[in-house]
Amino acid sequence: MSVIVEQLTKRFTTGGTPAVSDVSFHAPSGAITTLLGPSGAGKSTLLRLIAGLELPDSGSVRIEGIDCTHLPVQQRGIGVVFQSYALFKHMTVRQNIAFGLETRRLPRADVEARVDEMLRLIQLEDLGKRYPTQLSGGQRQRVAFARALAIRPKLLLLDEPFGALDSRVRVELREWLHSLHEQTGVTTLLVTHDQEEALEISQHVVVLSEGRVAQAGPPEDIYDRPATPFVASFVGGTSVLRGHVRSGRAEVGTLVVQAPNSAREGEAVHAFVRPHDIKLAKPPQGTSEPVTGRVERLKSVGGYVKVLLKLPTGETVTVEVPRSEFENLGVVEGDRVHADVRTATVFLGDFAI
Template sequence: MSVRVESITKRFGADAGRVTGVSGVSFEAPSHAITSLVGPSGSGKSTLLRLVAGLEQPDQGRVLVEGEDLTRVPVQARRLGFVFQNYALFRHMSVFDNIAFGLSVRGASRKEQAARVSELLELVQLADYAKRLPDQLSGGQRQRVALARALAPRPRVLLLDEPFGALDTQVRVELREWLHRLHEQTQVTTLLVTHDQEEALELSQHVVLLREGQVEQAGTPTELYESPRSAFVASFLGGAQILKGQVSEGQLQLPGQELSADVDHADGAVEAFVRPHDVRLVRADEPGGAPARVERLIRVGGFVKLTVRLDSGEVLQVQMSRTAQLDLGVEAGDPVRVDLGGIRVIARRGYSI
């Protein structure tokens, strides 16, 4: 069941105080895939999901599921499953009854409810928890119950609004892996709202990156990560650092360094990006690269984060393994040379991208 959003606009408030939530947004979420809606706070992610769910009505545009226009169809008739960040479970009802709730509302018999709930409890790995109340579960377990409840009526599309946002880091990582396996089994078309770019890149087959209520770029995780169309996309997904330079006769001229340009680009001013793990440091007495000095070095488990200032004034973040740092023999305050061979051109300044 593909989801298509066509030129959706939604404003909130009245008259002069109106605020635009999303403006002219269009994208398609492929059938049987997880599509992540990502972006900073206030970019319109949750507003867009609520518009697809029918919890908000657009001022303009349409929402279609498998070609069917649902824009004016009531929430309960859309056959969509919705999971919120705060679980929204009925605290006085058992796990079994929470999962069965949507089935009972739709008139399913107790036998049908029991069969479907048992199936889902196995699917979400909570078969022994049917009689427990939500308060007797961990946060991760409650979210799995919420997902099972959303899946119980066999929705056409599953809508997830920051489903792991209230959980600690380790539980989030575990549930990401679990959700990936769950999706492989169910193959239900899913829209996932998240501010976590790692979550989006790991879970999704398709990503829609929003900025100030509009689509900045949409495509596969690899497309957005490897071929960003703007400095914003490059920096938001993967923490790329943006440097300004010049392309002249196939050469990319950066502060203190000249490289072969990696794209067929007209001469002129450009923006280029490089990610911390793509910056290579060499000893100060070795040839090549731009002269710099290590301002800060932080050890984080098996890798090291360094802040490096080029002699030209630019500051770069560098990430390398602890082993590589020990082999290099560099510490805070030491001079080094910076090899930016992994840098790539994004776009020419002043041009629409």
């Protein structure tokens, strides 16, 4: 069951800047498609348009080949999970899960059987009689998933479902959602600003910027082959360096990277370099070889050390070095080092990021 969005546009004020502008993409059947982007990119508005909670100014939404653009929410066959859980506090877990089934006037035996099935699916079989206030945040979110899935939706919409949870629980629920999707196979649209979340659990990613699609494709393409400077700067924590083409190479500060084949001599370039794509080396004592930069700051972060490298141009680059490798490197703040760029994404031209 696929979702096809075509040229969707939504303004909240007459003549104002569109929250969503001419958006088109295809969410594959049976996959998790993530709408990824910074705050204000239009992610949640787009999800609400697909859900039928907002109506577009123009464009269309097709779910399973049916034009749902102007259908009411209850006729779209969708389940929705919000960041705030939206559980009924006066109802038990069982009653919350049963709510959508009961509004459809299903036989009591069928409702009870489906609730039992959902409790097993979310691994909360023994907590059916509890109220939401007696559950942890992660458990409440699982109940919200069960309530959305109980009605057997054709499409599951998730609006920042882990946003209110701490980092440890977020990681746990990401893995749980991956397993849940493997069991149900329901087509899913997920809204998030968390790149790691998007890249880890999605089969398809739509990157949004200022209400428009910046790039859409498999996570590997988004990360390894960014199509625009925005995507290159947003995904992967890149440092942005400016320079020019010299003898077929892109010289950015004291770093040298491969230039695009179409580059002309002297043309301006922007190189987007990820922290783990730079290798540092301490020059031997007494050497007269030129160095790349100076270690401005060191910060140990879990299994790696974050190095802030200042180039002679005044630009700074963040480098991530595994702790075991850093111990062998033997550098301290203030040391001058060599830096080799393993790979970088280079765009031609002089433009604002």
